[in-house]
Amino acid sequence: MKSxxxxxxLTxxxxxxxQVIAEALNATLLEIEERRPIPKPFVYLSGGFAAITNRGSKINPIDxxxxxxxxxxxxxxxxxxxPAPAINSFIYQTNFEGRSIIPFFTMGGNNSENALANITAKIERSQGKVVGSFAITSYGVSDEEIIARAKEAIKNY
Ligand SMILES: Cc1cc2nc3c(=O)[nH]c(=O)nc-3n(C[C@H](O)[C@H](O)[C@H](O)COP(=O)(O)O)c2cc1C
Known part of the structure; x- marks a missing residue:
């Protein structure tokens, strides 16, 4: 079965x-897109507020x-x-029964504890089972280094 x-x-x-994960596992890659992306100047205020209140955003249909x-x-x-509102929407609208889920994050800082607890609760409410996770810091890190860290993280799966 394919992963x-x-x-x-956003950035x-x-x-x-x-992309690294999909390539390493020969998995299907699916990008969640917002129907009306938040204009850049409002992302921190509006996107941050939506995230903190666990809201979803309108996303394009998934095929x-x-x-x-x-x-x-x-x-x-x-x-x-x-997690970002678009990912909340995906989780809220999906039934993950019988599926093993591995959430992963990128972040500016280096603390993913809260985000992981938050997304785990949402996935479980949608009947999914979280079987692993990882998070990669992106601020001040080159794309090459992010790719290297992703390759390292995916070795566990
Ligand atoms: C609205 C907003 C809120 C953010 N809040 C956090 C945060 O709480 N903690 C953190 O480590 N990084 C935070 N960041 C930084 C992003 O998580 C980081 O830049 C991430 O790698 C961006 O991923 P992307 O390029 O896939 O959009 C925030 C960024 C935005 C736009």
């Missing part, structure tokens, strides 16, 4: 990591049969110590 890598990425860092995917990686940037 699936689903991700949302490309989570996308980099998702993947999750029943074909036993293992699902879910990638998000950390926003206000939580």
């Amino acid at each position: 699936l890598v689903v991700y949302y990425s 490309g860092k989570t996308k980099l990591v998702a 993947v049969d999750l029943k074909q995917c036993e293992k699902i990686f879910i990638g998000s940037p950390i926003w206000a110590s939580r």
Whole structure:
């Protein structure tokens, strides 16, 4: 059974990591896109507020049969110590019954504890089982280094 890598990425860092995972595992790659992306100047205020209040955002329809995917990686940037609203929407609208889920994050800082606890609770409410996770710092880190860290992290799976 194929693995699936689903991700949302505003500035490309989570996308980099998702691409590494998909390539390493020969997995299907699926980008979650917002129907109306938040204009850049409002991302911190509006996006951060939506994240902190566990809101979703309107996302484009998804064209993947999750029943074909036993293992699902879910990638998000950390926003206000939580997953991004677009990823909340994906989780809220999906039933993960029987699926093993590996959430992963990119983040400016180096503390992913809150975000992991938050996304785990949401995944479990959607019937998924979290079987692993990892997080990669992106601020002040070159893309090459992010790719190297992602390759290292994926060795565990
Ligand atoms: C609205 C907003 C809130 C953020 N909040 C946090 C945070 O709480 N902790 C953190 O470490 N980084 C935070 N960041 C930084 C992002 O998590 C980081 O830049 C991430 O790698 C971006 O991923 P992307 O390029 O896939 O969008 C925030 C960024 C934005 C835009």
